[in-house]
Amino acid sequence: xxxxxxxxxxxxxxxxxxxxxxxxxxxxxxxxxxxxxxxxxxxxxxxxxxxxxxxxxxxxxxxxxxxxxxxxxxxxxxxxxxxxxxxxxxxxxxxxxxxxxxxxxxxxxxxxxxxxxxxxxxxxxxxxxxxxxxxxxxxxxxxxxxxxxxxxxxxxxxxxxxxxxxxxxxxxxxxxxxxxxxxxxxxxxxxxxxxxxxxxxxxxxxxxxxxxxxxxxxxxxxxxxxxxxxxxxxxxxxxxxxxxxxxxxxxxxxxxxxxxxxx
Amino acid sequence: xxxxxxxxxxxxxxxxxxxxxxxxxxxxxxxxxxxxxxxxxxxxxxxxxxxxxxxxxxxxxxxxxxxxxxxxxxxxxxxxxxxxxxxxxxxxxxxxxxxxxxxxxxxxxxxxxxxxxxxxxxxxxxxxxxxxxxxxxxxxxxxxxxxxxxxxxxxxxxxxxxxxxxxxxxxxxxxxxxxxxxxxxxxxxxxxxxxxxxxxxxxxxxxxxxxxxxxxxxxxxxxxxxxxxxxxxxxxxxxxxxxxxxxxxxxxxxxxxxxxxxxxxxxxxxxxxxxxxxx
Numbered sequence: 001x002x003x004x005x006x007x008x009x010x011x012x013x014x015x016x017x018x019x020x021x022x023x024x025x026x027x028x029x030x031x032x033x034x035x036x037x038x039x040x041x042x043x044x045x046x047x048x049x050x051x052x053x054x055x056x057x058x059x060x061x062x063x064x065x066x067x068x069x070x071x072x073x074x075x076x077x078x079x080x081x082x083x084x085x086x087x088x089x090x091x092x093x094x095x096x097x098x099x100x101x102x103x104x105x106x107x108x109x110x111x112x113x114x115x116x117x118x119x120x121x122x123x124x125x126x127x128x129x130x131x132x133x134x135x136x137x138x139x140x141x142x143x144x145x146x147x148x149x150x151x152x153x154x155x156x157x158x159x160x161x162x163x164x165x166x167x168x169x170x171x172x173x174x175x176x177x178x179x180x181x182x183x184x185x186x187x188x189x190x191x192x193x194x195x196x197x198x199x200x201x202x203x204x205x206x207x208x209x210x211x212x213x214x215x216x217x218x219x220x221x222x223x224x225x226x227x228x229x230x231x232x233x234x235x236x237x238x239x240x241x242x243x244x245x246x247x248x249x250x251x252x253x254x255x256x257x258x259x260x261x262x263x
Numbered sequence: 264x265x266x267x268x269x270x271x272x273x274x275x276x277x278x279x280x281x282x283x284x285x286x287x288x289x290x291x292x293x294x295x296x297x298x299x300x301x302x303x304x305x306x307x308x309x310x311x312x313x314x315x316x317x318x319x320x321x322x323x324x325x326x327x328x329x330x331x332x333x334x335x336x337x338x339x340x341x342x343x344x345x346x347x348x349x350x351x352x353x354x355x356x357x358x359x360x361x362x363x364x365x366x367x368x369x370x371x372x373x374x375x376x377x378x379x380x381x382x383x384x385x386x387x388x389x390x391x392x393x394x395x396x397x398x399x400x401x402x403x404x405x406x407x408x409x410x411x412x413x414x415x416x417x418x419x420x421x422x423x424x425x426x427x428x429x430x431x432x433x434x435x436x437x438x439x440x441x442x443x444x445x446x447x448x449x450x451x452x453x454x455x456x457x458x459x460x461x462x463x464x465x466x467x468x469x470x471x472x473x474x475x476x477x478x479x480x481x482x483x484x485x486x487x488x489x490x491x492x493x494x495x496x497x498x499x500x501x502x503x504x505x506x507x508x509x510x511x512x513x514x515x516x517x518x519x520x521x522x523x524x525x526x527x528x529x530x531x532x533x534x535x536x537x538x539x540x541x542x
Contacts, residue, residue, distance in 0.1 A: 007347050020377075106517060113506075116500065117288055117291060215371075218370060218376065222483055
């Protein structure tokens with residue numbers, strides 16, 4: 001039984017390590033002091049200030065605007081791309097797959113400076129548009145990679161059969177292929193959203209004109225000391241994401257049960 | 264199938280936003296001139312010569328060293344926990360995996376920044392260390408802090424791939440080994456470890472790549488003395504404005520990583536990833 005307790009202790013220590021900073025952040029979002037390190041009593045001040053701070057609200061707006069737009073666009077492009085890639089063979093397929101894999105393997109900073117160079121050469125004004133293009137660029141590969149395995153599992157004859165029976169290619173796509181690969185599309189979309197909301201490096205190099213997402217804002221404040229409203233904001237975001245996750249999990253468990261019962 | 268045509272827009276996108284930018288960086292790397300004015304560019308290898316000086320090579324060496332150490336620590340800490348989780352009942356297992364993912368839902372800069380509070384002069388960890396008897400240990404703004412930040416941020420990337428290989432593993436193989444008289448150590452070293460190798464390799468690459476190229480963790484926790492190659496690249500593009508030298512360092516970093524990928528993938532024959540086999 002010593003062995004079992006040792007396992008428990010180890011698991012506990014690892015999770016304590018992972019959650020220590022998060023607990024600290026949450027605790028300090030209720031701290032009645034501007035400085036980290038000293039505890040001055042409980043307050044909800046930062047939560048109230050958060051909703052009056054125009055700059056923080058602007059940052060929040062841009063973070064979500066970019067994350068939502070880029071994840072929707074990358075999901076659409078990625079789905080189309082995956083179906084396209086699935087249909088081709090040979091050398092072209094290999095080349096495309098490798099190119100698609102490049103942003104996944106490459107360090108973020110290389111992708112970031114490469115995009116920065118491109119936007120500069122194209123004389124684009126650095127701001128919302130460049131940020132959006134950059135986010136789509138690094139998200140699509142992940143969407144493609146989560147959909148491709150589903151396409152491999154799919155029976156290609158299904159779409160062929162639909163078309164033989166008179167469906168137009170678009171109709172077959174909508175009624176046969178898309179429903180078959182839906183789980184992959186959803187995973188890809190969620191992945192794109194998470195990547196976008198948490199991205200710092202690529203955003204840092206491709207934004208401009210006062211457009212910042214949460215990460216850039218935090219980085220720019222880090223030297224002066226981070227305003228506790230940011231702790232409050234992150235605490236709120238963290239708990240809403242966890243709640244969302246629980247809801248999705250619950251639903252997918254239910255739908256899995258339904259599918260199993262049907263079978 | 265006619266449907267393959269719907270992939271064409273993305274193929275164009277790949278060319279425009281992935282291939283051309285990388286070619287541009289390569290072009291920058293092999294030229295010198297005013298970074299803002301393309302007409303002044305002339306071909307030269309000066310940037311590479313500049314990089315070959317002890318200062319810059321030293322930074323690259325330090326970055327690789329710290330990244331390697333953090334990868335090894337992640338492996339040592341991560342393998343046992345991945346193993347423990349994989350032996351749990353499915354329900355507990357799912358919850359534990361989720362608990363590895365949930366921290367990633369809070370901004371990683373902020374989580375790294377929170378370590379400043381834990382490690383600072385009045386921080387809890389410092390107090391604990393003082394209590395045990397380590398007076399005046401500085402945990403902030405040095406390489407130890409950077410290492411800690413890396414292990415903290417990248418540990419889930421090591422645990423999750425190893426875990427997924429371990430759960431997919433055929434349990435009968437372990438039983439067969441036991442039936443044939445292998446003891447626990449033998450089962451572990453001759454069956455479980457070799458079978459989990461693909462996950463280990465994925466984990467190593469997923470930790471090493473972000474660790475070797477980071478500038479955020481070293482920037483936040485390391486202070487000025489702990490510059491890594493990522494910090495140098497950041498400085499060239501954001502402050503110094505010498506895009507040519509910055510590009511040279513990016514290219515060197517990229518080639519270094521792709522080369523080490525190619526090396527590790529030799530050990531990893533059974534890969535299921537999306538790469539077309541080049542890496």
